Amino acid sequence: MKKKILFLLFFVFCGFLSYSSVHAADFPKPEGYVNDYAGVLSPQSKSVLENSLYELSQKTGIEMVVVTVVTTYPSEIFTYANELFADWKIGKKGKDNGLLVLLSQKEKRVQVEVGYGLEGDYPDSRIGEILDTYFLPSFKKGNIEEGIVLGTLSFAALIAHKNNTELTGTTHVVEKRTSRQNSSAFDIISKVFVALLLLALFIKYPELFLLLLLAGGGNSRSGSGGGFGDFGGGFGGFGGGSSGGGGAGRGW
Structure with missing residues (x-):
């Protein structure tokens, strides 16, 4: 009986290792700060976001990454986001100041994963407010690209403002987004x-x-041509950050 139990545990352990290795291998290597695997962004939009997020990293040290996928199946989006964050090690090592914005096209959901070091400034409730204000309005109208661009730039502008700096081209993006709702x-x-x-x-x-x-x-x-987002020669990866599962998600 004891041998059977050990034998069963051995197979369960091997199965777990096999699942973990296969699951980790499913994640592609990051291309930069913007990884549009669902193909919902135009080259122009991707370039604007790449430049802004690179500038955000240079001025604040915070690594904010945008990822779009067709589906996260068989994983739930919050599990996928947490595991992708860990696999890519978004944020600086020791500071854990990374942010992941993940959009799943088929599930019509968006999830923000927050690094340990930013959970105090961006608790789950604050992330929810940001999603509701800057991402969801466009998503609900079917404008996925617009939602990603406006939402990400607004989020980045808020982060920059909190760190007493400004990002080129996003200085008034939050004000424009708010005023547009009242003056259409x-x-x-x-x-x-x-x-x-x-x-x-x-x-x-x-x-x-x-x-x-x-x-x-x-x-x-x-x-x-050129710009902040030119990763000629290959993107070297992120700084070794980690997350404890903080953040929030929304569907539309």
Whole structure:
């Protein structure tokens, strides 16, 4: 009887090791601060986020990572987020100041995992408020890309502000997000007015349209190259942080 019990325990142990090794191997290596495995972000959006999160890391030391996946099945999203965080070691070693924003497309859920060192500043309730305010409104409208971009930039701006610094291009992102909810009608009228004004100008001065078109093309080319998010030569990974499962999640 004793031998049978030992034999059974041995197989259970081997099965656990096998599951752990296979499960860990399922996680790909990080490509950078933005890892869009679900393919929901345009190259432009990914570049903007990559640059902002790199800048956040440089100015505050906090490593904030965005990951999108098609599904977390067979794991629940909070389990997947916790294990991915541990596998990638997001945050600085000894400071544990990492943040993971994980979106699962099929399950229509988003989860934020918080490193040990940030749990005091960002308890579960605060993370829930951030998700409700900056991520969920766009997600509920079906605008996944918009929700990720606005939510992440707003979150990053809040972190920067708390650390007495600012991020290039995100200084007023929180204010814009809030004011937009209260002035949508005014925005529509303003946009229509501007569009009509531009149309009148282009009809009267057609060469102006060509000039702006050429100028826009030049800016687009210069904006896509270089930047904070250029990981030429490969991304070296994160700093060795850990998490205890703090954070919050939402569905839509």
